[in-house]
Amino acid sequence: MASAAIPRRRVRIDLAIATVVGLLIVVLGFGATVSDRFATTANLLTVAEQAAALGFVAIGQTLAVLVGGIDLSVGAMVTAANVFVASFVHGSDVLMIPGLVAVLVLGAAIGLVNGIVTVRTGVHPLIVTLGTASILNGLVLLYTLQPTGKVPAWFEDFAYDTAFGLPIAGLVFLIAAAIVALVLARTGFGRAVYAVGGNYEAARLAGLPAERVTLMVYAASGFFAALAGAYYVSRTGTGDPRVGDPMTLASITPVVVGGTQLGGGKGGILGTVLGVLLISLVNNLLNYMNVSTFIQWVVQGLIIITAVSLFVNRGKRL
Amino acid sequence: MIELKGISKSFPGVKSLDGVSFEARAGEIHALLGENGAGKSTLIKVMAGAYTPDEGTICFDGQERMWSNPRQAKDAGIHVIYQELLLFPELSVAENLYVGRPPRGIARLIDRKAMLRGAEAVLARLGHHLDPRARVKDLSVADRQMVEIGKALIGETKLLVLDEPTAVISGREADLLFERMETLRAAGVCLIYVSHRLEEIFRVANRVTVLKDGRHVATCPIAEVTRDSLVTMMVGRSLQDIFPAKPRPAASATPVLSVRDLRMAPKVRQVSFDLLPGEILGIAGLVGAGRSEVAHAIFGASTRDSGTVILDGLLHDRPTPRVSIDAGLGFLTEDRKGEGLLMLLDTAANISAPTLKGFVTSGFIDRDAEIQAARDEIGRFRIAVPGPTSGVSALSGGNQQKILFARWTRACRKVLILDEPTRGVDVGAKVEIYRIIRELADAGIGVIVISSELPEVVGLATRVLVMREGIVTGELSGEDISETAIMRLATADMADLAATAAA
């Protein structure tokens, strides 16, 4: 049998990515006609900055979905991290950095708990993370019903700082996304995530550390949610026990729109990043058009429907 | 190479292995035989590290080992190709080949280029021209199996276990498989081959071990056994006639099913045939020839593009399964676990499923009637099940299949299409199923048997259609039916056929 030379590189264009890019172009084009302030760099930078928090959470969610699960506790995690940092630091310069480190560790730890319960008891992650979310929310609300705590002024500015002309937050988001994307594509761990998401039992029988991979993914999701929560403290300067409420569902939209399927094993960070940009742009555009927040919700729902019904999915549970 | 001594393994309620001792050597192909439930797959999983035995020792490559997870067994050089083919459909061929141990480059990142090169090399060794970048989900079943074998070649495999590999391939692809196995054997690999197909065992194996009811029965060189002696060891009784005598349908009867110019892209290109009541029509061919698709198209599980189907004199147009069932046409699918049985329901519900309406009076299901009907069928088909209200998921393949037979014979009295009716069924149950098929034909039902097991087709059918790539390449009847004749038609040169068709 003649051995083939390495075949020419066929660039496989992912249908989902193509759709999102297409939609992005449409939105940009449409926005430019609506308002000339829309397509300016200044505005786009603002969008990137606003997208950062959602972006962090979406990165974590992408990982959870890729491994075949889902993390519905991210919103509660964001809130908890938010309140924790503001209360713990309480304006003290000295405690700021330790506070940040502590909250990230905490986030990973809670995520780890999610993972452990999911793997050990066999309960669907939907239920487990819902439970965790409820517990976290309850604990936070028991602690405080109103925004509380504060942070030193220099940290507050952080959220609005720029470096090389780009908002720091946006940069950190893109760098984080790039790192995670690299890990997913090029490391054994990343490959294992796809394998476990595709077929948990097969992965296990192939000798992959399926359990460990799952645990680490949920820990990562918790970590990123905590990161988003800490970022929010910088933006608002205080700890708000309601801040994370919309985040859970909001984190799923860009993941799904970006082509990562809820069954697991398929998709990636690129799609999520594009999805985050798309959602943020659309929201921004709707603001420019003075469309009420309520209609924005409707649009968001329609985006979800359109994006997922465009490609017929493998019918998998969830 | 590997020696297991006194292995016992129990699960809640059942002792799968009872003091089994087994050994296989490097450079041999060792067949593992036994009825379903004899303990073969448990033994394999113990060897592969997926199960830890309750008792007993494992000695591999001269060292006493005890695996606590599959990874360790893999690292030691044991590779198992399961029937379900543990591949990841969304990943590429190369990624699947290297799953778990990809070549690493700088900073321990995966070296893609090395992975592709390695994949190319392995595929070349197998003589297979697959694109290592192709997604596994786009490959045919036979190609996927090649990828599985490739996985064994990537690592340093010392022991390769193949679990019923020919269940999903046949003919030339099976030949290729056997060639690969022989290559590996000559290179010193120890191969353990599990199959229900005795003729294959005689073809490739050097020695054979028989398990029965979780115990070791015998291990012999292949030259010392015959088909009969093997069956006797497996089943405990001697079987002279596996196949009942063939039915003799009245040749002058009008066909109960007429298919003309059936077309359904991409697998069915042009199929026409008649089926007489009381005859057993076999449809043979290589995997992928389009046989199951023909059945789907006739039954209405998939929508055909064009063609006429006449069922018992009436036009059977654009059917849905419901329409087909009501018209007397039944379909026992290939995949009984995925598409046939209702695992969450009991035996009675499984049997009544297509004919549920018949048990409904004034809006409610007459559960007593349903249970009684199930009881009748259990007796009639001799299904080994505790009772009509017990579950079906824990039953053996043979019994599960019988339940499906009960279901469809209740539902449809005109035509019954059976797709691989004895797949995954042990020898003892096979005999009973063949008897059932003969009885169905005697009762006047037109039976179509789609099968990849040539001896089965030859043994059962009064007439055989052979398909290849969506068309019927030939028809055999009576004395002409033989495995060679079928294979010849199944592998017929397509160009030749086109020429003769045009002529």
Add this chain to the structure above:
Amino acid sequence: MTTITEPVSVTSPTDLARRIALPAVLVVLIGIATALQPSFMSGSNIQDILTQAAPLGMVVLGQTLVILVRGLDLSVASLMATVAVLATAFNATSNAMIPVIFVAAMVLSAMVGLASGLLITRRNVSPFLATLAMMIVLQGLRFAYTHGAPAGSLPPGFRTLGTGQFFGIPIDLCAFALLFGVLGLMMHRSALGRQIYIVGGNPRAADLVGIRSDRITILCYVLSSMLAGLGGLFLVGYVGTVDNFVGRGYELDSIIAAVVGGVALSGGRGTLAGAVTGALILVVMFNIVIILGLPIQAQLVIRGTIIIAAAALFARNARGA
């Protein structure tokens, strides 16, 4: 001889244990509550509790149907609120309008359920996403219509429906009992109920035995939505006022109740009775929280713990319910 409550699916030892455990837990909880507050089991207290829980019960019935066919309905709470807003939009003051309002609400609910069902069966959208999207869309429409603050009025008859009594039994409880009875009968004795279990257990096999699994699935979503709509109307009657958040949290509570009650997310397994028992367990737990004088937020913590504990108890094997 089968009874209404006997499930059609196979009983394994775990199933039996579960069937006993569930009512047992409920009894224990009631015992705890009574120990803490002797008046818990008094007629009036029971009435209060059940009246308040009846709308949730209706939603739970619908959610169970959807989960049985391997789905989820996240839109129920949003639908309840939307139905409530719709009811006030009539600006009706006469009780004669009540039937009209009910019909309108049912039509809207059915349409929403139909839309979800179609998305899920025809376009293969995952139920999670389809109903999530529906929830968001309804929310947006509702807020946009009311500009954040609903106005309009309801006929006084609504309050009677929500809080009144029929021979000493709360009306909404009667309604719930009726629905429970009818649906229970359907699920366990009729062909349709059997078909729902078949479709949920194995949709592909269902198709091949001639069952229209698409239609059955869509029907379940339509029923779920209509039940949610009914729940919304009765809840509004009970509470007496309408805002944009009627029924908030009911989507999660109904899922929790079903899971606690042994309905498997994987489909085809579980009973209405189990889910209702699960709902009662939730309700009693919340009442215990109140009796103990704990802040309302503690309910969230409890809710979370219950759901994880119950699901863990009922999980069959590692990896997947």
